[in-house]
Amino acid sequence: MSAPRELSNRWQERFAFYDTYGIPGSTPAARDAYRALPFGQKIMLNSNFLAFLFGPIYFFVKGMWRKGLTLLGMGLAVGVVITVADLSDTWSRLAGFGFAGLALSTANYAYYLHVAKNSSSWNLFEGFGRAR
Numbered sequence: 001m002s003a004p005r006e007l008s009n010r011w012q013e014r015f016a017f018y019d020t021y022g023i024p025g026s027t028p029a030a031r032d033a034y035r036a037l038p039f040g041q042k043i044m045l046n047s048n049f050l051a052f053l054f055g056p057i058y059f060f061v062k063g064m065w066r067k068g069l070t071l072l073g074m075g076l077a078v079g080v081v082i083t084v085a086d087l088s089d090t091w092s093r094l095a096g097f098g099f100a101g102l103a104l105s106t107a108n109y110a111y112y113l114h115v116a117k118n119s120s121s122w123n124l125f126e127g128f129g130r131a132r
Helices: 009-021 028-036 039-046 049-054 056-061 065-084 089-116
Strands: none
Touching: 009 028, 009 039, 009 089, 039 089, 049 056, 049 089, 056 065, 056 089, 065 089
16 A cells, blocks of 8 residues: 555655565665665654654554554553662663664654554564564
């Protein structure tokens, strides 16, 4: 399915890649196509800096509230464990950056699945992994 017309050019480029190849690295063809892209295109395809900055809020705003709640729940669970274990602030910062990185790297494909494939999954990692 192609990207809807109301999406920006940047989203349309992402959707075109995902329509053709899926997630970069999921198949040999996807890996080769990804490697052929310029560095800026690779960053644009795999990273979403608004998701990095705003985490679950970004997912909520984009209509992916289930995935946003999953990310929020995972973060709260890890925060409780860090608090109960009385770990240092370093661990809480590492966990915060880890969850921000998770949002950064999953948001684009999650949005593609939400818009193009009408996904309503709670799974942040939906579609990730090697294709069979």
